[in-house]
Amino acid sequence: MNSAENFLQNKQLGKQASSEPAQPGPIQSQPLQQLLTRPDIWQLASGQRRPRTGVSTGYRGLDALLTSHGWPRAATTELLIDKAGIGEMSLIIPTLAELTRQGRMVILVNPPHIPYAPALAQAGVQLEKLLILHPRGQRDQLWAAEQSLQSGACGALIQWQGKETPADKELRRLQLAARDGDCLHFHFRPGSCAQAPSPAALRLQLQSDGEQLALHLLKQLSGKSGQRLHLARNPNLVRRDQPLH
Amino acid sequence: MLWLCIQLPKLPLEALTRAHRAGDQAALAVVQSSLVIEANRTANTHNVEPGLSIATACAYCTELQLLERDPEREEQLLQQLAQWAYSFTPVVSPRSAESAQNQADSNCACLYLEISGSLKAHHGLGPLLQQLGKELHKMRISHSIGLGHSPSAAHLLSQLPEHRQWLAETKTAPTPQQWRQWISFAPSKLMDCSHNAITKLYACGIKRVSQLLAIPLSEVGARFGRSFIDYLARLNGTRPDPVPSYEPPAEFHCELFFPSPLDNSEQLLFPAGRLVRELCRQLQRRQLYSQRLCWVLDYGSRGNREVNVDISRPLLDPQRLIALTKLQFERVELKEPVQALTLKCQQLQPIESHNLREDFFDEGNKQHESYQLIDKLKARLGHQALSGVTLTESYLPEQAWQNADSLTLQSKARKHQLTPVNATRPNWLLPRPTPLQQRDHKLFYDGELQLLQGPERIDGYWWQHHRHARDYYIARGGQGSLYWVYQDLTSETWFLHGVYS
Numbered sequence A: 001m002n003s004a005e006n007f008l009q010n011k012q013l014g015k016q017a018s019s020e021p022a023q024p025g026p027i028q029s030q031p032l033q034q035l036l037t038r039p040d041i042w043q044l045a046s047g048q049r050r051p052r053t054g055v056s057t058g059y060r061g062l063d064a065l066l067t068s069h070g071w072p073r074a075a076t077t078e079l080l081i082d083k084a085g086i087g088e089m090s091l092i093i094p095t096l097a098e099l100t101r102q103g104r105m106v107i108l109v110n111p112p113h114i115p116y117a118p119a120l121a122q123a124g125v126q127l128e129k130l131l132i133l134h135p136r137g138q139r140d141q142l143w144a145a146e147q148s149l150q151s152g153a154c155g156a157l158i159q160w161q162g163k164e165t166p167a168d169k170e171l172r173r174l175q176l177a178a179r180d181g182d183c184l185h186f187h188f189r190p191g192s193c194a195q196a197p198s199p200a201a202l203r204l205q206l207q208s209d210g211e212q213l214a215l216h217l218l219k220q221l222s223g224k225s226g227q228r229l230h231l232a233r234n235p236n237l238v239r240r241d242q243p244l245h
Numbered sequence B: 001m002l003w004l005c006i007q008l009p010k011l012p013l014e015a016l017t018r019a020h021r022a023g024d025q026a027a028l029a030v031v032q033s034s035l036v037i038e039a040n041r042t043a044n045t046h047n048v049e050p051g052l053s054i055a056t057a058c059a060y061c062t063e064l065q066l067l068e069r070d071p072e073r074e075e076q077l078l079q080q081l082a083q084w085a086y087s088f089t090p091v092v093s094p095r096s097a098e099s100a101q102n103q104a105d106s107n108c109a110c111l112y113l114e115i116s117g118s119l120k121a122h123h124g125l126g127p128l129l130q131q132l133g134k135e136l137h138k139m140r141i142s143h144s145i146g147l148g149h150s151p152s153a154a155h156l157l158s159q160l161p162e163h164r165q166w167l168a169e170t171k172t173a174p175t176p177q178q179w180r181q182w183i184s185f186a187p188s189k190l191m192d193c194s195h196n197a198i199t200k201l202y203a204c205g206i207k208r209v210s211q212l213l214a215i216p217l218s219e220v221g222a223r224f225g226r227s228f229i230d231y232l233a234r235l236n237g238t239r240p241d242p243v244p245s246y247e248p249p250a251e252f253h254c255e256l257f258f259p260s261p262l263d264n265s266e267q268l269l270f271p272a273g274r275l276v277r278e279l280c281r282q283l284q285r286r287q288l289y290s291q292r293l294c295w296v297l298d299y300g301s302r303g304n305r306e307v308n309v310d311i312s313r314p315l316l317d318p319q320r321l322i323a324l325t326k327l328q329f330e331r332v333e334l335k336e337p338v339q340a341l342t343l344k345c346q347q348l349q350p351i352e353s354h355n356l357r358e359d360f361f362d363e364g365n366k367q368h369e370s371y372q373l374i375d376k377l378k379a380r381l382g383h384q385a386l387s388g389v390t391l392t393e394s395y396l397p398e399q400a401w402q403n404a405d406s407l408t409l410q411s412k413a414r415k416h417q418l419t420p421v422n423a424t425r426p427n428w429l430l431p432r433p434t435p436l437q438q439r440d441h442k443l444f445y446d447g448e449l450q451l452l453q454g455p456e457r458i459d460g461y462w463w464q465h466h467r468h469a470r471d472y473y474i475a476r477g478g479q480g481s482l483y484w485v486y487q488d489l490t491s492e493t494w495f496l497h498g499v500y501s
Helices: A002-019 A026-037 A060-065 A088-101 A117-122 A137-151 A168-181 B011-017 B041-045 B054-060 B071-085 B125-138 B151-158 B161-169 B176-185 B195-203 B209-214 B217-224 B226-236 B269-286 B318-331 B353-360 B362-381 B406-410
Strands: A076-080 A105-109 A130-133 A154-160 A184-189 A202-208 A213-220 A228-231 B003-007 B028-032 B035-039 B065-068 B092-095 B110-114 B144-148 B252-262 B288-290 B292-298 B304-310 B338-345 B348-350 B386-391 B401-404 B428-435 B437-439 B442-444 B448-460 B468-476 B482-488 B494-500
Touching: A060 A228, A076 A088, A076 A168, A088 A105, A088 A154, A088 A184, A105 A137, A117 B386, A117 B401, A130 B362, A137 A154, A137 A168, A137 B362, A154 A168, A168 A184, B003 B125, B003 B151, B011 B028, B011 B035, B011 B065, B011 B071, B011 B252, B028 B041, B035 B054, B071 B092, B071 B110, B071 B252, B071 B269, B110 B151, B125 B144, B144 B151, B144 B161, B151 B161, B151 B176, B151 B226, B176 B209, B176 B226, B195 B217, B209 B226, B217 B226, B252 B269, B269 B288, B269 B292, B269 B318, B269 B338, B292 B318, B304 B318, B304 B362, B318 B362, B362 B386, B448 B482
Parallel strands: A076 A184, A076 A202, A105 A130, A105 A154, A154 A184, B028 B065
Antiparallel strands: A130 B386, A202 A213, A213 A228, B003 B110, B003 B144, B028 B035, B092 B110, B252 B338, B288 B348, B292 B304, B292 B338, B386 B401, B428 B494, B437 B442, B442 B448, B448 B468, B468 B482, B482 B494
């Protein structure tokens, strides 16, 4: 469909160019500008030109890597992870804390364990803005996620993929719902999904290299991908003192 | 005083068939002790009239469905109508039907309304009567209306066709003289007295009330007794005419009965919509709201099933309530055909103005959206699927947090702020500590665990049933994951309690 639209727009461009050959500058470049502002057209040298900014991740290194200088707004971000406990939540908690401070609701769908209130409060998350959902079954889970994303009431939705892999159509629906509701959508999925295509705006593979959290940028809409980044864990956690045992 | 009498002649039929769709064309008749009491229009076209015996009626119309008369349901419907009428005037009195034996056209149920105080609010008599008629029509209740200066007079005049016709055209309330004219004009068979008395009147040749009033009262008393004189005085307005006053109950309770049971939850939506609309209308008039709609699906003799719809904030929009109800009904599997649907709202609370005021501002709007979302999620996923978390004051890690009701999520005012412990705590807590494998003084949980920090000793609650003495450590697993592990000091075994994700 996109290619059809592109074709039509190109045709219009061509028509205008042929009918008004004498007109210089602005009128001709207007459709081109329109074309260039489309988010699905990738431009190499678009770094400074585009003013669209994302929501800051709270990690400067990661912000610099992302085209929107933060998590893409109103879109799905996929985080592919196999092993819990390598710092995947601390990657997004600064953003969640900021959102709850602004009074937006944050929804967790099917978290693998209990979100521990003292740790979240320490990180600055306003607990009364946090809603945890445990829908039964895949259908209810997707329904709840889509409704919450669409509603416009929630600032971020974090979802953990259950046993079944959602179909491509369903992932696309979630992405559209996030766009309609202007909501950050984080989707934690197992690393085996890396090969399957996904409509997400950003895909990050998270692994641990022993000490640090290793990020591998798999896909980024209108931006480069393939970069790797290592983020250190909180020094308070990995500080080594001599335990008695 | 201006009394309105609304006669409900078809109440026995309507109490049983109100749940039907408007287009239903089956011939129906309500029977009691082998006589037809009431018949619907389709049956009427087959000449089935009240007063026929069942055998005759079935001979006239072969596909006639017979329904047994149900006085209890009639009474319920009358109470509902009284509640409806209460929104027009505070003085309402329902009067249930008196069924005389072996007599089809006994006194039917009626409602008395004192409307002199509500004329101004409804811009006069004409618009008020129109409004009443319109709403009764919408509820599909057939009625006839009479106006009088006392309840007895209104009752008498409501049976008089000429009076009803005049009422449809009038704009202002009539003068006392006009009342007297109407009453004297009425035929005496319409009087609300015993059957014997009326036969006696006709035997005397008294066919109109005017004739009766011309006779001196003492003579009438000698013939018809004291109570008849009383009745005449009340009719004339020379004596006060008390009727029992109606008090609306503190809850909403409304039932629809299906003569042919429904076996599909989708079919329930139509009657449910009607009930919700009735509820909203009443709540709006009384400025109340309900936090819970309680639906009861009645399987007849095989028990019933309750379905609750929770609403987090005052909501009087029937469309939204129906949408929430629909979400709930979609989850319900009907084990048996449903014979009756009941809507109950037990705790009605007054709407406070500050609840509504914040809607005008943007922040209130956002709040509103999140309430709607929570209601929707609750309706489909069930109450237990939603939760929040809060802090509690405790040294024990598993007691330092608590499930919070998601309804309190959005409340701004907190009583006092708890501060979390100032120590590194994991983001994930395991619901139950997992025992760790232990070999040669080494711990294993997907690879060997390496202790990084510790111990942090938490020891206490020895005064309660079980002592908790633990040494907590931060450990790194084989694949770089950080865990929160502890050693139970009493049993010396190791457990995994949290994950630093």
